[in-house]
Amino acid sequence: MTIKTFLKQYLKAMREVTCLEMEICELRDRLTSVPSGIGDGMPKGSREDKTKLYAIMADKVKEKQQKKERAEEIMLSVLMVIDNVQDPVFRQLLFERYIQNKNWDVITADLRYTSEEYVRGELHGKALNEVRRFYCPDS
Numbered sequence: 001m002t003i004k005t006f007l008k009q010y011l012k013a014m015r016e017v018t019c020l021e022m023e024i025c026e027l028r029d030r031l032t033s034v035p036s037g038i039g040d041g042m043p044k045g046s047r048e049d050k051t052k053l054y055a056i057m058a059d060k061v062k063e064k065q066q067k068k069e070r071a072e073e074i075m076l077s078v079l080m081v082i083d084n085v086q087d088p089v090f091r092q093l094l095f096e097r098y099i100q101n102k103n104w105d106v107i108t109a110d111l112r113y114t115s116e117e118y119v120r121g122e123l124h125g126k127a128l129n130e131v132r133r134f135y136c137p138d139s
Helices: 005-033 047-083 090-099 102-112 116-132
Strands: none
Touching: 005 047, 047 090, 047 102, 047 116, 090 102, 090 116, 102 116
């Protein structure tokens, strides 16, 4: 696993949580919405269909909780690595990018630099090299 892959684990885990949240909202909407065409004589979803939806939603809620707990574990391990970086600018860059998921233009402004290319390229590269000093993904 590369350093960047390691650092990106938290963001990936949180995307999975967000996706599950959207699925749960969609299921909840389907369960609480009033079907269109009430009283039009057309057949509606059965009670059995709603029971299946509730069961699916319960499974999704449980899965979301498990993934959220895992994401928090990953975040702690990524933070431990970032906290070992000595340079405060590198630490801030890594935190904002890999924990807060900020865009490069925002990070550039937060760090008070004018060149996004410099921050994204050279400064980010130096920060990753700093992480490599104590984190060896191939061992």
